[in-house]
Amino acid sequence: MKILMVSLDKGLLGRGQLGDVVARHRAYGEQPGVERLDIVVLSGRGCAPFALSPNVQTHPTNSISPWLYLTDGIRLADGLFARHNYDLVVTQDPFLTGLIGAHMKRRHASKLLVHFHGDFFDNPHWMADAVMNRFLLPFAKSVVRQADGLRAVSQGIADKLVRFGIPRNRIRVIPTPVDASKFSAVAPEAVAQFRREHGIPDGAKVLLSVGRNDPAKDYPTLFAAIAAVCRRYEGVVHLAQLGAGLPAEDIAAKIASPSARLTVSARARLPQDQLIAAYHAANVFVSSSRHESFGKVLIEANAAGVPLVATDTTGSKEIVRPGVNGYLAPIGDPEALAEKIVHLLENPDLARAMGERGQALVAERFDGATSLRAVTQFWRELTAPTP
Incomplete structure (x- = not known):
């Protein structure tokens, strides 16, 4: 199979990644039957092609403006098609990348697989994130109808697609592959180094947040929850935010907690080994998202033995079993988040047991190798000759 993928993930260009995106896509290329995998990455200027492996290559659009992502992506994908005549186009979402994929399907008669990594349909929280979303949704619905296959990362998303009118046999529920074994253990020195580099005081309880800077992550609710934790919990708390690129001093100012009770650190990106150390340094992992289709970071945190406190998004509800491996709180409710966080901080034996469970x-439930094989098996099904 020759696969063309269209993505917005700049981490695929080999720089600034948070997590395992490069390793995961390299592994796709190693699966049986995958002859080559080319990835068009919608990017700004100054990016270079990047070879993930001998048969997996990324190609940046180097657009002068995000407004040109669509036309630049189509032009780049057309050029690649002229050389390789792909069997299948895989898109990250049904929006910009999906529009490019639908164009390739029409022009080159390829099969089209659209991934749903977000909770877009029938979701007022997503609609409220940006005025542009109301404009994008009709395009997304058109792309979905044209797709030969749809991959949902959770059952909740698949059910929404069925309610929209997509036949269930065109949908596969395949979680994002996570190699849990990579997160299960780490050297104590790596955890100690993380605490030193992030200025975490001795004895401080660490609350960890991992996510990009996006309205969906609802950081105002997170910061309000941390402020409530500091009011209720008598010990010292450290918030480590990774991925959003927000200055630590700005976060601390928004939380507005007495400095003696709270310290804050933040990093835009971390290599995976340091991210794993961050999980193991954490006492509680916190997600304040307004909407999530899955929640890969929740899987990673649990794999590291960290209990979860998350808002009850579509994705979180499939991962968090309340009272078993963490707790859920209503979306947009910082006091409810704080209540669950404090309960775990004040009951370390319970927190430890939840992390172990x-x-x-x-x-x-979320074996990464199984998900990886399921993704490429779906590719084979879509590209198989029609009887």
């Missing part, structure tokens, strides 16, 4: 659940 989380490790077992992740290993049982």
Whole structure:
């Protein structure tokens, strides 16, 4: 199979990645039957093609403006098609990348697989994130109708697609592959180094947040929850935010907690080994998202033995079993988040037991190798000759 993928993830260009995106896509190229995998990355200027492996290559659009992503992506994809005549186009979402994929399907008669990594349909929280979303949604619905296959990362998203009118046999529920074994253990020195580099005081309880800077992550609710934690919890708390690129001093100012009770650190990106150390340094992992289709970071945190406190998004509800491996709180409710966080901080034995149960659940329900094989098996099904 020759696969063309269209993505917005700049981490695929080999720089600034948070997590395992490069390793995961390299592994796709290693699966049986995958002859080559080319990835068009919608990017700004100054990016270079990047070879993930001998048969996996990324190609940046180097657009002078995001407004040109669509036309630049189509032009680049057309050029690649002229050389390789792909069997299947895979898009990250049904929006910009999906429009490019639909264009390739029409022009080159390829099969089209659209991934749903977000919770877009029938979701007022997503609609409220940006005025542009109301404009984009009709295009997304058109792309979905044209797709030969749809991959949902959670059952909740698949059910929404069925309610929209997509036949269930065109949908596969395949979680994002996570190699849980990579997160299950780490050297104590790596954790100690993370604490030193992030200025975490001795004895401080660490609350960890991992996510990009996006309205969907609802950081105002997170910061309000941390402020409530500081009012309720008598010990010292450290918030480590990774991925959003927000200055630590700005976060601390928004939380507005007495400095003696709270310290804050923030990083825009971390290599995976340091991210794993961050999970193991954490006492509680916190997600304040307004909407999520899955929640890969929740899987990673649980794999590291960290209990979860998350808002009850479509994705979180499939991962968090309340009272077993963490707790859920209503979306947009910082006081409810704080209540669950404080309960875990004040009951470390309970928190430890929840983390251990989380490790077992992740290993049982979200095996990364199984998801990886399922993705490429879906590719084979879509590209198989029609009888």
